[in-house]
Amino acid sequence: MDTLLYLTRRVLQALAVILIVTIVVFCLLHALPGGPARGILGPQATAGQIAAFNHEQGLDRPLPVQYAYYLGTLVHGDLGTSYTLNEAVSRLIEQRLPKTLVLTVLSALVGLLLAIPLGMWQAVRRNKPADYVITTLSFVAYSTPVYFLGLVLVLLFTQTLRWFPSQAPQGDTLAQVFADPAALVLPVVTGAASMIAVFSRYMRAATLENLSEDYVRTARAGGARQGAILFRHVFRNSLTPVVAMLGYYVPVLFGGALVVEQLFNYPGMGLLFWSAAQSSDYPVLLGCVLVISVATVVGTLLADVVQRIVDPRVKAGRA
Amino acid sequence: MTAVLHTTVVAEPVAGYRLSLRRFARNKLAVAGLAVVVLFLLFCFVGPLLYSTDQTHTDLTQVNLAPGGAHLLGTDAVGHDELGRLMYGGKISLLVGLASGLLATVIGTLWGAVAGYAGGWVDAVMMRVVDAGIAIPALFILLVVSAITSPGALGLIVILGLVSWLVPSRLVRAETLTLKNRDYVLTLRATGGTHGRAILRHILPNSVSTIVVAATFQVADAILLVAYVSYLGLGVQPPSTDWGGMLSAGLTAAYSGRWWLIVPPGLAIILVVCAFNAIGDGLRDAFDVRGRG
Amino acid sequence: MNILDIEDLSVVFTTDTGDVPAVGGVSLRVRPGETLALVGESGSGKSTVALAAMGLLPGNARASGRVTVDGTEIVGAGEAELAGLRGRTASMVFQEPASALDPLTRIGRQIAEVVRNHRPLSRAEAAREAVELLRKVGIPEPERRASAFPFQLSGGQRQRVVIAMAIANSPSLLIADEPTTALDVTVQAEILDLLRGLAADSGTGVLLVTHNMGVVADFADRVAVMLRGDVVETGSVEEVLLRPTHEYTRRLLAAVPRLKVDGEGGVPVGATGSVTGAGEASAPVAAEAPAPGDGQATAPVAAEAPAPGEKPVADDEEAAGPPVVHLRDVAVRFGRGPGAVRALDGVSLDVRPGETVGLVGESGSGKSTAARVALGLVPTNSGSVSLFGTDLGRARGRARRALLSGVGVVLQDPVASLDARMSVAECVAEPLRTHRRGMPAAERRERVAEALELVRLPRELARRGPRELSGGQRQRVSLARALVLRPRLLVADEPTSALDVSVQRTVLEVIAELQDELGFACLFVSHDLAVVQEFAQRVVVMRAGRVEEQGPTMSTLLHPETEYTRRLIAAVPVPDPVAQRRRRAADRTGATA
């Protein structure tokens, strides 16, 4: 009952956030000078063709009307049709999103699976050489622009060593994508690098904090060994704040996906977004932003819910 | 605690800061970071006085020269001296990074403080705006805004400031939520003090460590963001440049063996961002606040 | 053989500000079945000794000397060896029950874990064992409670869980570091009973760290007194408490205040004003009576030394004018749903002009909440609140500020009450800055200095920061701040909790004098019955958010009408082993009767 109430409230909030997003995005887009028609139709287009285009796309109507219309169709799950790609936006997203999800989810998983033990290990070896080395490495990983890192990896592993192919899997279906795991290595590593850096830092801090908690002393007073303390108590307690951060990391992951997709010729959401921006393809742009925002909002929502499950105190409102 | 203080009342009013300073000084990475930042600031802002180059005119007779001779780090594709350009681009990178990081911190701080302090529906609305801001990809806003206005250094500062104030605002709000129920704020309110005074005199000064730490990380992120933005072609307009712009322009020469167009700006970005992160890390330890790992 | 043998133990902490020698050459012994109480001033190194005995000193500590537990050397032992010892041979109960348990693990599992650390039991067996232990420490419905999370338990219950963990493997040595400071007087008594029973049943040696002489008197066989890292006196409990030899012990005992209780009027009360650091803020249980001057008063306070502010008891409604504070049927709920706390429930109370009302009750009974409601800091769920006859809920903006400018406030926590980023002068000047904006700086400085003088603080303190003050000084700064505007109402929430007995005395006198001079009304919150007894004309006793009983101070405290008030008074232990044991016995029979 309590949980239901909580969920309802959070979902309503999420909807409010998404509504704000659509308004902001819509207004920003239509603040762009010139409108999309000339760009879409090319330099050769005539005035008549431009007017026809604007009329067909409803761009000649007042902004609030357009917005209302957009919301109306949105409610029916219709995101409009791309100006340039000859596809419904929903179809495009349906094709591209899974590919990006593969990339981001794999990156996130790899990132977390490495970052969490690394961070804990660092905390245990605090201020020892190993800690300094990993800290420095994670600073470097964090500080290297993704595109630079990607390039270095490509140069090294595809051109010099030739260990991995230079392109991500090119298949259209997920099965085809997974059929070529070697091709996934570089894109995933590139996407995971900064994640490893950031989350190992979080984990290190959280672990350190928990290690100094009184309950650790209690556990030791009860004769528990270091390993047991770390894995039975500290690990779980440190994980919750880290999980809470994950939701907010969704946009960062998508931002990274854009670069990775460009570098590795992997047509996912990031590229769809980017090329839509380049070609003033408003419906696609709106659709992409909406998907990313919804993913972020859902991500934070899930993080909250997970935290509520993992940490009974949250539910009781005492944490 | 109290008993200790009874006997060892400290006379120096700045003891708290001294202590922080000492803790900071013990963090070797942080001190190294500080040194790196200072060196780069000198390099970019004083360097041009010692090593002056023409960064406004191109010289098509001197393009793509390898390091050596008159050009210590060679020249780029339109004949700019690369070492001079590193200083010139660094000015923009550092300036934009610092200024937009600070701007983001200021906006975020005020927003977070007001939201946290006001509470209730004001807080709810302000935080939903922050949530929405986090949910809208910064890239989208960058794309749109840079399509409307031509981002010079100043424009870039404003744009980057406007897309990155969200995280500090959340941090400061969280801090405010605890601070506003501190007894000294309650006392002020119970005796008729104004809200402005509560925020300006109590809440903000007491969040200063959180804010300073957030600002440092923000600057690191901003420098990285500048580089990213330049990579996407949304950065400062040519012929002005920044390290990110230099790097992404240099990337096209990656296979041509012209390492001097890639390595210097790449290293500069990595070093400076690392340095700010290390400083932030040290400050966080010194001030003992929570925040990014 | 001794179960615990400490020989010439020294501990130094390395800190940012240099080395802190916490313990210097301490020697102690605990025999099986014996309880040794370790007392001493705050910061004297008691906890450090206890932790050293477990090998649990924090990373920045360096220990030297010899500590043997059941024949095993602790100092310098490896972590694995210690782990084998801890929880089996020696166990420990920590001071703070709130944070001593892993918040994410069910309590049953945490207890079972200690069991399984040392005994090869299956999960299920250990779980059963855990339930048994919970039953043993007196947790009701242990089967069900075993699956509770720590946050779902009360402080007392959590402390019992910690004790259950400590006794899980029937240790030969139990170290208890202030096991009851965070708890209520009433809960405290139960926990101590429990520990006593355990020690008696299984012949466990107990090292009990405490600052509460009543507890010592009640519980210990022998006592060791620590002062600045040294043991200055050791001996049997009777010897030390009744015939102290060391000058510090004597001072310590003399400073312990006593409540005047009906029928015990003849018990001598000793108090000196010069005890340094005895008034630790975290000592909510000790009943401290105000000490009149310099330690020669032996008569019951209330009878012979009339409280400074005492006036004809205003027990009738016709006292001067409408009430300054007026709470009618106030209810306050924190949180929502089943987890909500009813902090106040139908509370009505009035404070009339010039009158001091004492608000007493056990911890968590809603005293502070009631005071905050009166100040408009806590929104009410129902009921009405008015200040100086104006409904606080309706006043807004300027009018509200004008109304509140007549209020002086001292809140409970002296550390939190002052903004650490301001100087003392700035803190005190704050009300002047908000309500007398036009006041010239020179005049403001003068007013601040006056206010500091009122609370007996030297002027030089004005430039320091609150961090650089002792707890008592801090509390007086916030009192100065409350008084600087010459209020019409003073709301003081535990204004003397951090003060040692002599300063407390001075401050209360100051308030009383000012009250005479300015005639303000005062709502005085305290858990300290002795202080209230002296200071207030009327007393309101609270329990679980309700007003249990109210009336003129003397009649209410000397002849309480309710069982609750009586228990409150009775639970205050006396630092005399003989008297305390007698009282407890009487209590037992009374309770079973």
Added chain:
Amino acid sequence: SGTSGTSSASHDSINYALPANFTPNWILPIGTAAHLNTNNISIANTLWEPLIAYDGSTGKIAWNKAGSVATAADFAADNKSVRITLGDRHWSDGKPITSRDVQFWYDLIKANKAQWAGYNPGKAPDNWTSFKAEDDRHFTLTFDKAYNPQWMLANELNSITPLPQHVWDKGGDPKQVWTFLNNAAKNIAGYQKDALWKTISGPYAVKSFSTSGKVVLTANKKYDGGEKPGIPTVNLLPFTTADAEKNALRSGSVDYGYIEATDLDQKGSFTGQGYTVKPWSGWAITYMPYNFNNPAMGAVFKQLYARQAIQHSIDQTSLAKVVLNGTAVPGYGPIPQGQASDFLSPVQKDNPYPFSTSTARKLLTDHGWSEQGGVMTCTEPAKCGEGVAKGTKFEMQVLSQSGSTVTDNMMSAIQSAFAKTGIKFSIKTAPVNSVLSQTPQCTAGQSICKWQLSFFGTAGSWYFNAFPTGDSLFQSKGGSNFGNYSNPEVDKLISASTTSSSNQAIQDYSAALAKDLPVIWLPEPVYQISVMKNGLGGFWQDSLANFHPAQWKWTS
């Protein structure tokens, strides 16, 4: 052969890299401007052969009869009509290709011209007055007046594609048919299966057409035209970025790809890998339009001396050689100079305004400008020209296409040279679509009219039809005359070039615009720098920027 694997080991297939960020998404040879871009047209033309393939696929711009359905086009003596003869050709379902199929196209376009990508008011189909079928293999088109036959062939008749009327004409009026066909074409997933797209006339059929843009063509066994497919399977591969494409090229998974001008110094590494590097020059000109209606600078731009000063400040030779790595040729007028043609006037060829910042300065100082703080300022308005106020500073801003290092470098170099003349030139960049959107035709009062100069020519600003007329570019009110350039003399020359049957008219036009500077002329970059596997040959790269897979052959 896979795409992430290596290139075709056998010679049964070829991997062709499509331009970066282009995804094939249209199959129909007719449609709106949004759909019919060069690459989509190239694909459509391999499925449905054009009536008259007038292109550069034979090495020079001419009628490629082997790739056309028509075998002859006989103009009437008065140049007011043309009689066309179809070859003896069949659809892939065995039915003959007849005049009816051409008329089907004609009717569709007539009825739906507003939506047709190739429509320009006053031009086809407006200037075609009637279509008369004589028999299955002959028909006559009549024009509204006399036209230059070469122009008519190259710029209008070349857009006609015979369509399988017996399959596509589902009844109803041409508008309904148009809608039906366009809607069918909106389902990319159906390209592979839909029976509509099975009846073809070209050398290739679609084997697969994935929504992510990969297209596999397979030789049409029933093809009975002159351009027999040389390689049975053609893989058209989409790439997200040029970098991704180059990486694929380096790892050998592309047979026919491209690099950028900045990569030319790695030519050796590609030739070492068994590639041939060959620039693909385009039939295009490159320029920056002036906005003559700009409130601030329009009046200055209207002064010929000012435009001359600007043009004198452009060092085309260095730009082409250094910045564009020698892949571009200087262009001094409206006729492409990348290849020799009969349209180019000697005036344009000889560059009337050679690079000289001192000449440029002199032009300005002679006309009442003097340098103040490094920027030329009009101090004698009487000499500056009409509408140029005293104190006007010679400052202009370009909105330039982003995303290309070469373009950025070129702008920097131009800026540097302008500075020497005393002209302040500031650069703002945006994606090419934004540039086009933000630099439209406008009148001085409109807020969108703040643009002064525009550049969208990283790969050439304007690709011509085979006959390089300037009707929409430089004619007053021309559809793509972004800056509202207007010169009655030029207007006359332009109409003369399309109607008169001699090349003198267009040469006059070339000379006039080279001198009058309607835009800032800039070097013409190549369409792309192709990188081809050794052994791929037997074809020319069509300077009209179309590709013709049927001509590709593995020669070794």
